[in-house]
Amino acid sequence: MQKAHSAEQARRRQSRERVKNSRLAIQREAEQLAQASREQGEADKHKAVDLRLKNDLVHVQFKRQQRQEQLQRMRQLRQQLDEQVRQRHEEETRPDTNYNREAQLECLREDAFFFDYARQLMDTARARGCPLKPFVRAVGQYKNENRIGAGIRVPPHLVTRLSMGRRTAGDSPAEAAVKAQSSAEEAKLAEEEEQQRRNIEENLKKIEALVLAEATVKAEVPKG
Secondary structure (H helix, E strand, O other): OHHHHHHHHHHHHHHHHHHHHHHHHHHHHHHHHHHHHHHHHHHHHHHHHHHHHHHHHHHHHHHHHHHHHHHHHHHHHHHHHHHHHHHHOOOOOOOOOOHHHHHHHHHHHHHHHHHHHHHHHHHHHHHOOOOOHHHHHHHHHHHHHOOOOOOOOOOHHHOOOOOOOOOOOOOOHHHHHHHHHHHHHHHHHHHHHHHHHHHHHHHHHHHHHHHHHHHHHHHHOOOO
16 A cells, blocks of 8 residues: 555656656747747848948949939030030130039039948948948048049049130230139139038048947957
8 A cells, every 4th residue: 555655656746747847848948939039130130230231332322323424414515515616716715614623523522422421321330330341441442443632533534625714914894704703613613622622531530430449349359
C-alpha cells in the first residue's frame, strides 16, 4: 500500500514537472518571437530611413538636371544672339546684357543650391544616426566635377563673343543712359554673386563640422 502511494506521488510530480517545462518552453518561444518581431521592426525602420535618404539624393540629382536644362536654354539663346551679330556685320556692338557674368552667377546659384540641400540631408542623417559617408562622397564628387574652389567657373559654351562696348568719350546721351543702367545691373549682379559665394562657404563649413562631429563620436566609442 505504501509503495503504491509513493508511486502515485512520483507520477504526479513527473506530471507537474512536464506541465511546468511545457509552460516554460512556450514562454521562451513567445519571448523569442517578440524579440524577433522587435528586431525586424527596427530593421524595417532603418530600411525606411535609408530609402528616404536615397530618394532625397535622387531628388538632388533631379534638381541638378533642371539646372543643366536651364543652362542649355541659355546656351541656345547665346547662339541665337551670336548669329544676329554675324548677320549685322557691325564693327562695334554694345551688348544689352553681360552673359558671361550671368553664366557665372547661374553656376553659383546651382552650387549654392546643391550644397545647401546636401547640408540639410546630412543634418537629417546625423540626427537619425545614419552614416554621412555617402553624402561626403557626393559632395566631394560635385566639387571635383565643377572645380569648386578653383576660381571662376563659366561654362565654355556661354563665353560671349560680343563686344563689351569700347566707346567711352563721345557717347550719345542715349548711350550714356544705357551705360548707367548697365552699371546698375552690374552692381546688382555683383551683390548677388557675393551673397551666393557666402552661402556656399557657410554650407561647406557646416558640412565639415558635421563630418568632424561624426568622426569625433566614432573615435570616442570604445573598440570591442
